[in-house]
Amino acid sequence: MNEFQGLVAVVTGGAGGIGAATATLLHHRGARVAVLDREAGKAPAGLLALDCDITDTAAVDRAVAGVAEQLGGIDIVVNNAGIGATGDVGANDDAEWARVLDVNVTGIARVSRAALPHLRGSSSPVIVNMCSAVAFVGVRQRALYSASKGAVLALTLAMAADHVAEGIRVNAVAPGTTDTPWVGRLLGAAEDPAAAAAALRARQPLGRLVTADEIAHAVASLASPLAASTTGAILRVDGGMTSLRVQ
Structure with missing residues (x-):
């Protein structure tokens, strides 16, 4: 598949985990991809990688302008x-x-704001935000994180409404518990890592963690020009965590 041929994608946090998987997939499908990350040196090979802290407005503005200058515009933003x-x-x-709110919520606003002038010049403009299953269901010991992702859900819908008349689509992916370095660190810090891992798997009806590649495919499906009528959508990739009760 090469439906992204000729398009430029920006992926924040693209040096590892879900971001790296997403950046790699978009590249394989034809996009020219730029990674914005505080550890840009760890980004997948073959991509434009720029050091950027999304809590720094000036750094975001410089990085986004740099992507547009070096790659010839911006069509896709993956927050x-x-x-x-x-x-x-x-x-x-x-x-x-x-x-946490500065990174998870205001960071999306900073990057999107900087990219908007470039998206307005694109024939296939789209923003995909990273939400979470915890925006839909209460999970113990995740109060702050849940608040931030609930804000991402609301922000995504508001952005979609604001920019639909300009042809800019805005969607989000809401993963369940995903096999990422952060989850790995949580498990490593648990008193009983094996029991903690089993509990995480058990709360998803599929009985396993979501993979970064699965999230990447969901992001690509929403970002694709083939999904030109999809906006204001929150795609849950959570193993049934938020919608199924099987016990």
Whole structure:
């Protein structure tokens, strides 16, 4: 498949995990891909990789302008960069709330805002945000993270409404628990990593974690010009976590 031939994609947080899988897939399907990441040196080979902290407005503006200049425009923005948080509502102080929301929510706004002038010049403009299953269902010990992803859901719908008349599509993917480095670190810190891993698998009806490649395919499906009538959609890739009850 090469439906992305001639298109330029920006993937934030594209140096590892879901972001790297997404950037690689878009590249394989014909896109010219730029990765924005604080560890750009770890990005997949063959891609334009730019150091960028999405909490820094000036850095975002420079990086986005650099992508447009070097690759000839921007057609696709994948707002993948994000950080996790654990604990109930009393577990994190104001500084941690500000930090997580700055990355997971305001970071999307910064990158999208910088990219909008370029998207307006594209024939196939689209933004795909990274949401989460926890925006739909209450999960223990995820208060701050859930709040940030609930905001991503609402932001995605608002952006879709704001820009539909311009032909800019805005969608999101909502993964369930995914086999990523962050989840690996959570399990490594657990008192009983094997039991913690089993519990994560058990809460998804498919009985396993979602893979980064599966999320990448979902992002690509929403970003594809073949999905030209899809906007304001939140695609759940969660092993049935938010919609099925099998016990």
